[in-house]
Amino acid sequence: MSDSTHYDALVCGAGVGGLASARALGELGLRVLLVDRQRAPLDVAKGEVLQPGALRVLRRWGTERLLRERSAVGLDRLVVRTARGDALMALDYRQLPDGDRQLLAHDHLAILTSLADGLGPEVEIRRGVLVQEPLRDDTGRVTGLRLTQKGVSHDVRAPLVVAADGISSRLRRAVGIGGRRVDYPHRLVSLDIAGPAWRPEDFAAYLTDRGLRLAYPLPGGRVRLYLQTRSDELRGLDRGRLEEWAAQAVGEVPALHGLVPALAAAAGSRQIFSVTRFLSDRLAAPGLALVGEAAYAVHPMAAQGMNTAITSAAALAEQIGRRLGDRPAAGGPSRLDTATVDAALHAYQAERLPFLVQAAQTSGNAARMVTDLSWPGRVVGRRAVRCTGANPRLLHTVTYNMAGLGPRPLTPLDRLQQIGLLPDPRAHLVPAG
Template identity: 70%
Template sequence: MTDHPLQAHDGPDNYDVLICGAGVAGLAAARALGELGLQVLLLDKQRAPRDIAKGEVLQPGALRVLRRWGTEAMLRERGGVDLDRLVVRGPDGAALMSLDYGQLPQGDRGLLAHDHAQILGALTEGLPPGVDIRRGTLVREALRGADGRVTGLVIAHGDGDSQGGGDAGRSQGSADRAVHAPLVVAADGISSRLRRAANIAGRRVDYPRRLVSVELAGAGADSPPEDFSAYVTGRGLRLVYPLPGGRVRLYLQTEPDELRGMGADRFAAWLGRAVAEVPALTGFGPALADAAGTRQIFSVSRYLADRFTAPGLALVGEAGYAVHPMAAQGMNTAITSAASLADQLARFLPAAGGDGRPRLDAAMVDAALDAYQAERRPLLASAAKTSANAARMVTDLAWPGRIVGRRAVRCTGANPRLLHTVTHNMAGLGPRPLTPLDRLQQIGLLPDPRAHRVPVG
């Protein structure tokens, strides 16, 4: 992996793959595709990775991929925290529904929590030699051939901090440059410019409430959290999980404008009241004053693209699929999607040429993209439904949603068969869709005579 000025690469055929976006999705795609011996250029408009308070919990499906790359071992060496349960709790801490990962197949019996910046760093350090990173570079637009196929990108050499919807329509100036490649990967987030350029539609739904995150240092030293716990309260979700070094991540659901204009002192008071409303979290009280300065506020949306490919273009991560963070699915499906894209492309790669590099052409890329679309679309559609249902159970504050959601939590928690199925799906080990009959049993409208028939593995 190299990180140097783009001007060093003047030929149009130096790169096999162009990737827009160097978050987890883009880095995972670069890692997976670079491992095939391809020359990859990874572009990001940010000059340095952003340390954000999300994308910190790795599910077993993603850990399978990271284990293969050696990234899991790196994260464990750097203090990653093992978790074995995802639990929905009442305000008093009583478990209403517990997803026990210990019942999953050997090797997949746990989650791993680490700082987002550490996950980005581990992925970056593991990039193969054929991957170049160009940070602080804005992708202006996608290049299209006469047949509509995506053939490359127009990129700017100027200030990587520049942004705005008008950039794509500007005429190409002397500082801009066209770079061509047989495969372009859009890993540029939920508002993906490349997805829009390829006319790929989808459905975006904004959740009516926001999340605020704080980090508690030394919180709960007497009884640190041992799992990923979502607390159901009258004011919405309170989410807690441990981080390395005895730290704790705390998410709190808020009304859209509830925190608008709040300075540090007012927010600290609000945080204290919000935590005091949940008896199980009162032990965190002493750490709240310092935690107030770490707040990050997130708008929350879900999105599913109608398709994940166009000729010459693949969507990876939030460019094609985004979910509520409560389900801990977004980063994980980005990693597994990146691995899937590389696995499908590997099926069509010819033998390496005289220089030891495989050669891509449009036909083999588009055949691989068709296979990627066929494998990913149904899987991610199922994961999107699972995530939306899980989030609705604990975040909906309207009385019909609260009644149905809480009932679903209790009934699922009391049904070992359904609980195992939900755990398997959340772990990212492959979809086991719930049938309409399962749904009725999940909210207690029908008895389940098979409730104790837990699948093996």
């Protein structure tokens, strides 16, 4: 059975990457079908902090305005602190160019909803739809999707397919694109703490001998708290013992003592999940583009994954828009053909893959500095935090890259200076902007 409705693009996955892709492509006047296997968006502890690079895109779409109207919290700094709260390395976003001087924090569901609310009539959303496989022509080019909804399968064709279907992407695997996936040797426990006696004023990572304690404010006077744990540490714990573990994990951090009285009430909000980093070998195959975690995933400490999904979606649409010429009329015959799409996909990969490689390195280094509990890892990580924090030039470069405004790669000499093995005579030379 085939769907006779005309579409220019099919987007698989209604997470941030899929919604951003649909929004960006719809803005070109293209007819987009967005499908997701979930019947409703999930409220999960992920993707809650927006970096300036992504906010540039969301500002253009009007999504930033929606989030601020819906009580998003503005943050000025990303800080690595001691357990007592002393700042070791502070990424001060107020030193960045005008318009890029804040992070924005909101619930993941609120971000999804705000993106969905900005979709125009060019975008159709179907939920509860399973993508069975990509459709391909005799050359192997992707030409559409085989979908199943309510037990009925049908084929839908379009010149462009966007795989935004997560780190285990079925579409990526179907077209033979590989990648490097590494599981971190720890898990994270997330708690949503309502009405605590104390709230952090920034995105704050606390260093402890038992791993990362990450806290930042959310709307409504709440705090998001992440606690690092060994992969097997919580096995077999019932709710009561898990509450005791969380209270001990927070109680060991004097700076977080104000959260302890509210922990018991937050126990029902807990989420426990593994942490993985992933980078795809390629971002495209003929007829198909990868966006979001299908292409790139990082540790939550870096606050990068959702942001690169948004900027990648915008970059893909920009490459297509450059080749479309005049804006096509929605609902009319497609202005997209295979040559146009594949030229855009080639340019998208050439532009974005080096950016993602650099972002993956920056994110991986940031996560390793605060989560590696091996003796060498702790020594090198703590040293890198302190040396970077004391070097204005390196600190500005790291801030710029973390904000998603880069890349400004660190040279091998920079890295030796970052861990204090060489002096930096240029430490005071902070770039303008």
